[in-house]
Amino acid sequence: MIRVIQDKNAQDFLSHATPLLYAKEAEYGLMLGLCEGLASGSIKNEFSPVFLRVVDDYGKTSAALVQTRKDNCIVTSANFDEAKAFADFVVENKLYFEGVVGPTETSKTITESYGQKVNSKIRVGMAQNIMQFTKTDWPQKISGNFEIATESDFDLIADWLMAFAREALPHDNADEAHFRKIAEAKIKKQEAFLWIENGVKKAMTLSGRPTKNGVSVSGVYTPKSERRKGYASNLVASVSDHLIRQGKSFCVLYTDAANPTSNKIYQNIGYKIIGESSHYILTRD
Numbered sequence: 001m002i003r004v005i006q007d008k009n010a011q012d013f014l015s016h017a018t019p020l021l022y023a024k025e026a027e028y029g030l031m032l033g034l035c036e037g038l039a040s041g042s043i044k045n046e047f048s049p050v051f052l053r054v055v056d057d058y059g060k061t062s063a064a065l066v067q068t069r070k071d072n073c074i075v076t077s078a079n080f081d082e083a084k085a086f087a088d089f090v091v092e093n094k095l096y097f098e099g100v101v102g103p104t105e106t107s108k109t110i111t112e113s114y115g116q117k118v119n120s121k122i123r124v125g126m127a128q129n130i131m132q133f134t135k136t137d138w139p140q141k142i143s144g145n146f147e148i149a150t151e152s153d154f155d156l157i158a159d160w161l162m163a164f165a166r167e168a169l170p171h172d173n174a175d176e177a178h179f180r181k182i183a184e185a186k187i188k189k190q191e192a193f194l195w196i197e198n199g200v201k202k203a204m205t206l207s208g209r210p211t212k213n214g215v216s217v218s219g220v221y222t223p224k225s226e227r228r229k230g231y232a233s234n235l236v237a238s239v240s241d242h243l244i245r246q247g248k249s250f251c252v253l254y255t256d257a258a259n260p261t262s263n264k265i266y267q268n269i270g271y272k273i274i275g276e277s278s279h280y281i282l283t284r285d
Contacts, residue, residue, distance in 0.1 A: 002081055004089040005053050010038035013051035017064045020076065026132045026214055027275045029252045030101070031066050031074045033209025033216060038068070045069075050095055054082045065110075067097055072279070075102035080109055087113035097282075099125060104278040111280035118282070125279035126169075126256060129263060131271035133217075133251040136241045139233040139269055144197030146238040148190050153201070157192050158183035160204045164221040168256065195235040203231035205239055213249040220253075220262075237269040 007013040014021075014035055021028045021035075035051075037043030050067040063078035065086050078086065087110050090097065097114075100107040104127070111122045149157055161179040186192040186206055195203040203226065206219035217240055222232045240251045253271055255262050267273075 002085045003055050004085050007051040010035045017061050020061050026252050029211055029214055032211045034068050071098040073097045075106050077103045078106045083109035084113045086110050091117045099281040101279045107278050107280045115282050120282040122280050123283055125281040128254045128277045129257050129273045130275040131253045132274045133240045133271045136237050137270040142230045146193050146195050146235050149187050149192035149194050160221045193239045195231045202226050203235045205235050215243050215248045217251050217253045233265050
């Protein structure tokens, strides 16, 4: 019998879901990193998070769904019945979301089932590859080096974050204040990096959501005038190598599955595809 349980907080959720999530630590790193950050207090959240689990007759967690922001929730792999049970629970308990991120079939089933109940259609926001890095294949060396961003880089990081989102995440409706808040937090945590050539900042990337053995790399951005010069490749390779040298066993990066150029760049520096994830969005008339 399928049962959905709602946990009160991240600590309670992790006390039950950790074995499931760490069985695929890299693939489920997004959910793990967010929940562990909420549990430790390193991640602050104004939205009241939702933590759901499907459990079997013995109380073992077989699938999980977490919502840490108003619009989207994140899900692990779930079979058809488990996915529908999540959607039913959300409706019955008057919860709400606008999209689902996770393994393609699971995300689609949950969004479709929920959409039918609230009279909404769905569309694909983005199909992504989940890539894992353990060892650097160094790209062709270029001049310059990577540096950790400082407070003096705040405006640049905020502007580039906003430009990245407008280009790579067109469905993200966050305002400028949101990106400035992220820039401030990333710089404070030393999780923002720049490629610098002759004193000129050429590209950006971020790290974050650390788990026991891994850490994510995200927000890779180069201004259009500086692209195809190797800045992003060298920056991501250098930062990924830096994070491994800091003690992590692997890095995880999400890429747009429809962008063969970026996928090739990351594969050429040592990233390998380990899974897929799709973002399905509800569209209301």
